[in-house]
Amino acid sequence: MTIDRNARLREVQSWGDHFRFVIDAPAIGRDARPGQFVMVKVSEGSAPLLRRPLGIHDADATGIELFFRVAGRGTEILSRKRAGERLDIIGPLGRGFTLAPAAKGRTAYLAGGGRGIAPLYFLARALTAAGAKPVIFYGGRGLADIPLRDRLEKAGFEVQCSTDDGSFGFAGFVTALVEKELARVKPAVVYACGPDPMMKALAAITAKHGLPAEFSLESIMGCGIGACWGCVHRIRNEGGDGWVKICEEGPVFPGERILWP
Ligand SMILES: Cc1cc2nc3c(=O)[nH]c(=O)nc-3n(C[C@H](O)[C@H](O)[C@H](O)COP(=O)(O)OP(=O)(O)OC[C@H]3O[C@@H](n4cnc5c(N)ncnc54)[C@H](O)[C@@H]3O)c2cc1C
Ligand code: FES
Incomplete structure (x- = not known):
């Protein structure tokens, strides 16, 4: 996991309220696996305070791509960023898909x-x-x-x-x-x-x-790194059902383990 406070937004593509960001963040890009996510600080100030989780849309040795839809305040602020601006990103986080x-x-x-x-x-x-x-x-x-x-x-x-x-x-x-x-x-x-x-x-x-x-799985996430218990989901384990943190044990889970709400 890398905290990159100097990631640079290289390219922005948009379709209405959908956005694709190409971001220079080599350390995150090199480690990223499909299904993992990043936590993005959307504003320089204190509001909104919490970072927002976004899945890694693509990655290579130069950085990562994100694809998001404006859902509320945080993603709306993010959507106003322009190529050349700096971003503060933590990642890659979580466990991704298994390449069977x-x-x-x-x-x-x-x-x-x-x-x-x-x-x-x-x-x-x-x-x-x-x-x-x-x-x-x-x-x-x-x-x-x-x-x-x-x-x-x-x-x-x-x-x-x-x-x-x-x-x-x-x-x-x-x-x-x-x-x-x-x-x-x-x-x-x-x-x-x-x-x-x-x-x-x-x-x-x-x-x-x-x-x-x-x-x-998706969940509202406070920290993305297992510290706040904001993202729990009920999962079937060998020893019985239990609550797990999606940000740590997921976000990807095998179908047979998920207890759907
Ligand atoms: C692991 C993970 C990966 C994600 N990847 C992507 C992605 O690649 N692209 C993308 O567009 N979105 C993704 N999301 C969802 C994204 O994080 C939320 O849309 C975003 O945090 C909303 O923030 P906001 O400030 O814009 O909206 P807010 O003002 O915080 O919320 C707006 C509305 O969206 C709801 N909401 C907020 N967060 C979530 C959430 N995580 N799941 C469901 N509803 C939520 C709120 O309850 C509210 O109704 C991902 C979420 C997780 C947990
Ligand atoms: S988001 Fe904080 S523990 Fe998962």
């Missing part, structure tokens, strides 16, 4: 709901490098909620989009699209990130099909 050895030479399904697509780009790149074939399912309420579809396709990934309102791609929930495709191709593993109801539905689908699955 069984996926080599086989298909892996990656399902992202809305801003939950953020960590799946990095994961898709890593899976490709490990010899798997990622298929990305990208769902949103409408066309404006799936702005990364061109970027994903240009990177050479197979992408299937869904919109709840039918304005683009499959009309319906992304979970229904995944279930439809499962009748055609059974993947070696399923990975997902998105709103809890979406992931809960997907957990039921993967369990029904006997497929291994990993889910990246």
Whole structure:
């Protein structure tokens, strides 16, 4: 874990209230693994006081990329940063996705709901490098909620989009699209990130099909480093159910261990 108070925002791309940041932060970029996150200080002053957690959208030896949607005060302040400005970032944090050895030479399904697509780009790149074939399912309420579809396709990934309102791609929930495709191709593993109801539905689908699955959970986080107990979630352990800190033991957990609210 590195505290980089001198990370530099190299490039900003935006689509309405969605933003992609390319950030020079070599120490964080070198250590980052798909599914890990960073804690970003959004303002120079004391408000908002707490850093905000954001998944690592991509990483290499020069730094990291973030992809976020404006949700409130913190992400709104962040969205006003311009190329050249300095950022204060802690990361990489948490435990990311497992690159299942069984996926080599086989298909892996990656399902992202809305801003939950953020960590799946990095994961898709890593899976490709490990010899798997990622298929990305990208769902949103409408066309404006799936702005990364061109970027994903240009990177050479197979992408299937869904919109709840039918304005683009499959009309319906992304979970229904995944279930439809499962009748055609059974993947070696399923990975997902998105709103809890979406992931809960997907957990039921993967369990029904006997497929291994990993889910990246979200929680409001105070510290991101295990100090505040602000991010607890109920998880099934060998010794019985218990509360764990998502920032330390997650945010990614195997499907069979998650007790959905
Ligand atoms: C591990 C992790 C990775 C994340 N990665 C991304 C990412 O890559 N891209 C992205 O756009 N967002 C991501 N998020 C969510 C992001 O952290 C929140 O949207 C952000 O902290 C909201 O801050 P804010 O000040 O803008 O909004 P606030 O004013 O703090 O909150 C606005 C609204 O969002 C709700 N909210 C705040 N934090 C969360 C949260 N963590 N989960 C669900 N609802 C929340 C609040 O209850 C409130 O209703 C991630 C969250 C976690 C825990
Ligand atoms: S966010 Fe503080 S313990 Fe997890």
